[in-house]
Every structure is written in C-alpha cells, then in structure tokens.
Amino acid sequence: MIVQKRTFRIPELLLQSGSVLREVQVGFETYGTLNANGTNAILVCHFFSGTSHCAGRYHEADAEPGYWDAIIGPGKAIDTSKFFVVSSDVLSNVNAKAPNVVTTGPSSINPQTGRVYGSTFPIVTIGDFVTVQKQLVDSLGIKRLHAVCGPSMGALQTLEWCVRFPDFFDRAMPVIGPGLAAEPYLISTLQQWCQPIFDDPDFQNGDYYGTGREPMKGLAQALKLITFTALHQDWANRLFGRRLADDGDPLREMNARFAIDKHLDEAGAQRAQTADANALLRIARANQLFSIEERKNNIRARFLMLPASSDLLMVPAMAQRGAEELRRLGCEVNLHFIEGHGGHLDGLNAIGQCSDAIRRFMEDAPTSARA
C-alpha cells in the first residue's frame, strides 16, 4: 500500500487554553475509500512520538511501513477495502524535523509576528488534538465515524473523543492506554522525560531557534528515557544481558558504559535528529493534562481495550481501572491483553496478535442488534 501525506489547513483555531493559532497546518493520511453515506471511516490517533503515518509506505523502497501496518490495509483487521481510514498528526508533533511532518508547532513561523513561535507557542491539549481531528473529519465529508482508535497517546485521544462527540461514533478502541485520566505516577514520569531538556543550557527557555545552539543533548536524553520506559526487563535481558559497551572498563572508568546504555544513548541521539525539544515538552504536558473523569457521564461508546501485559508505562492496572469505571457507567467493555515481553511498545510491535479481536470489534453488528 503506497500512501501519501496531505495537509489540512485551519485559518484560525481556538485552543483550550484560550490562545488562538492562525494558519494552522496539520499533516494527515487516508487509506481506502469513503462510502456514499460518509459512514465507513475509522479515525486512528497516534502515540507520543508518532505521526499520522500509521500504515503503508510512501515509496516501495521504504524500509518500514506505518506503525500499525500489521492491522491496517486491504484484508487486514482494519480492512481498507471496507473502511476509510483517517489519521492526522497532533499539533506540535514531536518529529518537527522529519520529512513528511508539516504540522504546526513551536518551530513554525507565527504568521502574526513573522518569527518562530519558540517559547510563545501555547500549551496544547488532547482536547485540542480532537478539535482539529473533528474539523478534518468534517472537511472530508465524513458524516459519522465508524470507530476511533489509537495506541498510547492515541488512546487518550480516543477517550477524549468519547466525551466530546459521543453521538458521532459507536466504537472506541484505546490500545496501551491509561484509565480515564493520566495518573500521578505517569504525570511524574512525563516530567522526568522533560527534565533533561529544561536542564540543558542550550534550551534557553525554549528560544533556541536561530541561535546556533539547540538543546540536542537534553532532547537526546529525553528520547532515551522515553525509549527505555516503553520497553521491558525481558527485552533488555534478551538483547543485551550484561555485555559491556566498547568504551572502557566500568571497574576502573566512571564514563564506561554497559551495552544497553550505549544502545539507548545512540537511539536517543538518533531520534533527536528529527525531533524538536519544545514540541516534545508540549506533548508531554498534553498527556499530563489528560482527564475525562469529570465528563465521563457523556460516554456512549462500546470499547475494545487492549493493554499490553508487560507494559511498564501504561501499566495494565491503569486500563483495568478504566475498564471497571466504564462498566460502572454501563458501557460494554471487552478487555483483551496483548501478551508479550516487549513492554509498552507491544502496543505497536505485537498488535497483529489481536487481529481477530479487532476485526470482530470493527465488523460485528452492535450488541443490541445481536441480542
């Protein structure tokens, strides 16, 4: 499946904070064909460091397809020969320097000043991401969504959809998500990811663009922590054991590393090349602010929740607490564990094992019709 990035434009966007963004650009992708009634669309929301590229390849030579290619495509669990799949970038996408990321964020030019936003870019929320998605969906002629889904921060967006537009869709599939709010241990984890950026002298309170200095070290360290937290002890045991890096004897040199840290340091530095520190800080804050607790009575959807059994970030207990709360609200909730040893990332890498459950959820008639 060859796919392309498209750009959605919003002249003026009122954010939850009260700030207004002008001339907003948002990257998005679609796969499959919208039916005549405009009712066969499934919205896929992306994770913290992801983009709207959830399936297919831009070119045949691309090394990797989109992150959920295992379940999205012709004949797959989310079958693009039946469904019209839509996915859009969140505002302030972390991967601001990646090719194919066109979305407005802190490194964009503020059309009102002609200068880069930098520290003046407003704080954005999961609610703001959903506002953008609803405008995009409307613009595409979608009259009603068939389902909303997504992994990790995509699960947060899915849950936010449930309280904002409860009558616009029936099916919600939050994968490796939290309960109905970001719990405090997660809030602090997110803060710890941000800390190396705040502490990098090159951060300059967020106004580093054009100064010749960017907080690359802090950004790389943040992305190292994110990578690490999204994995699992078993992953580390299998891939690294106690092997040493090739940079000295840890019994005699404080700077000598073990192989796992060399790998994670390099992965962080690599990811930092296409990321932006200010964007990452705002995405972390969006996650911290997430809560639908006080609006939970709005929810009408039925749920397929897919926590990962080895997840150390969105620990399965969070989704379980969420499922219990949704059931108390009268929602139908099918809770199904992604089994594995890959940690949080199993929500991406091992999603294929849930293909049958996902297909049934997407294609079965609603319970009331079956009864």
Add this chain to the structure above:
Amino acid sequence: MIVQKRTFRIPELLLQSGSVLREVQVGFETYGTLNANGTNAILVCHFFSGTSHCAGRYHEADAEPGYWDAIIGPGKAIDTSKFFVVSSDVLSNVNAKAPNVVTTGPSSINPQTGRVYGSTFPIVTIGDFVTVQKQLVDSLGIKRLHAVCGPSMGALQTLEWCVRFPDFFDRAMPVIGPGLAAEPYLISTLQQWCQPIFDDPDFQNGDYYGTGREPMKGLAQALKLITFTALHQDWANRLFGRRLADDGDPLREMNARFAIDKHLDEAGAQRAQTADANALLRIARANQLFSIEERKNNIRARFLMLPASSDLLMVPAMAQRGAEELRRLGCEVNLHFIEGHGGHLDGLNAIGQCSDAIRRFMEDAPTSARA
C-alpha cells in the same frame, strides 16, 4: 533501644579494581551481645542510600529509628536478646554529609596527598563492601555468622557473601533483591539516576570540592529519580491524585507542576543536603557491576528471599529468577512476598509483616537437623 555509631579502621585496603585505599574509616553499629563461642552474630547490610543505622535510636528524642527497627530489637523477629546484630556502612556511603556518617568516600581526605579524593576516588564494588565487613566481623571476635541479610543493595551484599565466604554462615536473607546479577534494565535505571549529576555544569568531572560550586541540582534530581522509582503507582494515586502544585496553571505555564512533582522535587533537594554526588555515582556503579553468576557454584547457604509484590525497581520476577537458579543449584529457598502497594520501599516500610517468617528462618534448626 539506644544505639551508637562506632568507627572501624583499616590501615590498608586492596580493592577489586587493584587500587589501594589507606587509613580507611567505616561506621558501624552493633546491637545485643556476642556469645562466648562467637557464633550468634547476624550481619545486616544496608540499601543504596542507607547507612548502618538499621535499628534503635541515637537519642530518645530521635524522630525515626533505624530502617529495620520493626524486625530488629529485643523480642523482635531478629531478636537482639538472642543475637548479636552487626551492620556497617558501605565505602563511599551516599550520605557523606549526614551526622553519624564517618565512612571514607570521595569527599574524604586522601592521606597520601593531603587533599580531597574527588574524581580520584576509586570505583568500589559490592565485593569490596563484603571484604570490609569480613574484616570488621573478624575484629569483633565473631567466629562464624549466624546469618547475613539486607534489603536492596543489602541483598546484593548478602548474595556476594554467599559466594565469598560460603562456609562462614548458613542463612542468607536477601530482601527486595535482584537475581544473581544486576540485570541490564536495572543497570540502565542506575545510569539514568546518575545522568543529571554528569550533566550538571557544577559537577566539574567530580572535582567540585572547595570550588564553591557543588552539583546540588543534579544530585537533587538523581535523588528524586531514586525516590520515584522506589515507589509505586498506588502510592502516587493515594497521596497526590491529579492535584496541582501551587506554582501556576499547567494549562498556561510550562513551569507549573503537579503536586506529585513538587513533592518529589522537594524530597530530592532535601535528601541532597546530606548526600554527596561522587559517592552516589560510585554506589550506582557498584550496583551495576554486581554479578555472582560465574561463582554461583560456591553457594552453600539456605535462603529466605523476600521480594515486594509491588516493586517496580527490583521487580519480583528478578528474585523469582534468582530463586529458580538457586534451587537448580540445590539450595533450599523459601520465597515469600511482601504484599503491599508501596513499591520497592515496602522492603523497608512493610518488612514487619514478615516477622514470623524471619523469626522462624533465624531460629529454626536447619532442615537437615529437622529431617
């Protein structure tokens, strides 16, 4: 129980790295009385950021007793009316600036130069800590230990004792410990704790003493991370929920925090007042280097292993893997979970719930005599 710190002196100590430390001082405490045969002593080894103060109070007015006071004292699980309890600081104790810490570390004067060690203080190992303990134990007239035990890094020392001096004791009680080695995920966690110190411009490669600048910010952040990792989601939910700190609106100000981070920031800064950054780095490295895998055939002890069910640092699976390996080696292993929601710290705070199991383990005749 009123206790006091004493000082053990070693004129010359050969370390595992090959370095030699001269005029070494090590703080230690003892409770109870050694019997005439010198055979009723129990060695207690302390955790990462602990000291040898494991029971009793220095003064009646002390707010808190030693960390395992719930199980050490007259009539308690480790009954000081029967046993002579010995505990000593590890070299390079993290709490270098605390009153009652007299132990040699990077902030000590190197007697050979007359100047502070700083970056020249050697890397020390769990094996070095055990070497010191053996010399201390011998100096006290102990002919044979009744048991060796300790929580977290104390469990590492306990396991190291098992391979170094297998004929010197029968009972080993590692609490909230790893398996037979520090696994890579733990190694990287330890590295992440150290990173804020390395990244603090005031660290000056470890030679900050007397410069008027110490890496207090990095040290506080390291101690924040340690505190955080040693706790649990349920702890955070119970104590903080999604409450805000009183420093701004997180929807509008990037520096505004949630209550949990304000608490952890303050806890880290508080702990940093009595700690030393270089000492912390060396203790982290000592933990990273821990492995008895290649010497495991030496082990003769029988075990009471006490992982904590909610531990996010030394996850129970690590102790379970260790227990399986010890059983394959023919060791008798009683694995008993500390139940709770307090994370790793349950190995300190909830240890009292294991009093009966600990008492039986310490006082029962060995299995062979029972059979």
